[in-house]
Amino acid sequence: MASVIGTILKKPVKIALVQLLSGSDKAANLRHAASQVARAAAGGSKIVVLPECFNSPYGTVYFPKYAEPILPLPAVKEQAPSYFALSAMASENNIYLIGGSIPELNPSTKKIYNTCLIFGPDGALLSIHRKTHLFDVNIPGKVSMRESDVLSPGNKVTIVDFPEYGKVAIGICYDIRFPEIAAIAARKGAFALIYPGAFNLVTGALHWKLLAQARAVDNQIYVGMCSPARNLDSKYHAWGHSMILDPMAAVLAEAQEGEAIIESELNEDRILETRRNIPLETQRRLDVYPDVSEGQVAYEDPDLLGQVLN
Numbered sequence: 001m002a003s004v005i006g007t008i009l010k011k012p013v014k015i016a017l018v019q020l021l022s023g024s025d026k027a028a029n030l031r032h033a034a035s036q037v038a039r040a041a042a043g044g045s046k047i048v049v050l051p052e053c054f055n056s057p058y059g060t061v062y063f064p065k066y067a068e069p070i071l072p073l074p075a076v077k078e079q080a081p082s083y084f085a086l087s088a089m090a091s092e093n094n095i096y097l098i099g100g101s102i103p104e105l106n107p108s109t110k111k112i113y114n115t116c117l118i119f120g121p122d123g124a125l126l127s128i129h130r131k132t133h134l135f136d137v138n139i140p141g142k143v144s145m146r147e148s149d150v151l152s153p154g155n156k157v158t159i160v161d162f163p164e165y166g167k168v169a170i171g172i173c174y175d176i177r178f179p180e181i182a183a184i185a186a187r188k189g190a191f192a193l194i195y196p197g198a199f200n201l202v203t204g205a206l207h208w209k210l211l212a213q214a215r216a217v218d219n220q221i222y223v224g225m226c227s228p229a230r231n232l233d234s235k236y237h238a239w240g241h242s243m244i245l246d247p248m249a250a251v252l253a254e255a256q257e258g259e260a261i262i263e264s265e266l267n268e269d270r271i272l273e274t275r276r277n278i279p280l281e282t283q284r285r286l287d288v289y290p291d292v293s294e295g296q297v298a299y300e301d302p303d304l305l306g307q308v309l310n
């Protein structure tokens with residue numbers, strides 16, 4: 001049984017979600033992200049999160065145009081501006097940075113990924129998460145998207161250890177609809193599930209908060225969902241409403257649709273109290289159904305082995 005024993009969150013930590021307004025100018029988006037991350041850090045947050053596709057507009061036509069190589073990292077900094085900008089944001093502000101997502105190009109295979117880069121306070125890359133479940137949906141007359149026309153999926157569950165605090169799991173947007181990642185991460189000891197995500201006005205209104213609460217309540221864990229601000233000049237209108245939820249699925253902080261920074265302090269007592277009061281972990285009937293956190297779970301993408309430690 002994969003229940004968590006011992007400390008989950010070593011000390012309280014303030015987290016900030018930056019609901020960033022991005023446009024079509026990548027360099028301007030990076031500069032703007034840097035200024036907002038610095039504001040969040042100045043407010044005392046030690047973990048800062050950016051939204052999905054924070055350096056580009058969101059959409060399949062844009063991914064190839066904005067994609068940049070990460071692995072292997074080009075010697076010429078200008079060829080991977082987002083990587084170096086994110087690394088600098090982390091080190092200059094002495095924070096853990098969950099860098100939203102950017103379109104990533106694998107130069108040898110020519111595959112493109114929707115990728116989250118996670119940096120430590122020294123600016124070193126701690127892990128990468130490539131969006132595992134691609135957003136291929138068609139709600140006739142309302143929302144139609146086929147990320148898989150252009151993107152390739154990542155192939156792992158990403159749980160990152162922040163040595164000062166504990167473990168955080170990362171998914172990107174549509175990944176939140178697949179509860180297995182969240183269950184695996186919680187049972188492996190994560191204290192928070194973080195999803196940079198750009199929902200739209202149709203599914204955002206219906207499912208954004210519902211999914212955040214579902215992942216929190218099922219796993220008795222903190223959840224953060226970080227959206228871009230809604231840009232009515234762009235083709236894709238993001239839902240906004242970035243939010244932080246506690247392990248009882250109560251909303252601790254929520255943005256509206258405009259640019260905003262939302263913050264909350266996370267502490268272990270809240271997780272333990274929830275799990276003590278409603279002891280799902282000891283009541284789980286793993287003699288009746290399997291434990292998704294046991295057996296075959298990929299924590300490393302074979303493509304990334306030797307390039308990034310998880």
Ligand SMILES: NC(=O)CCC(=O)C(=O)O
Binds near residue numbers: 135172174197204
């Ligand atoms: N960028 C995305 O993955 C969007 C996901 C979404 O809107 C959904 O309903 O799921």
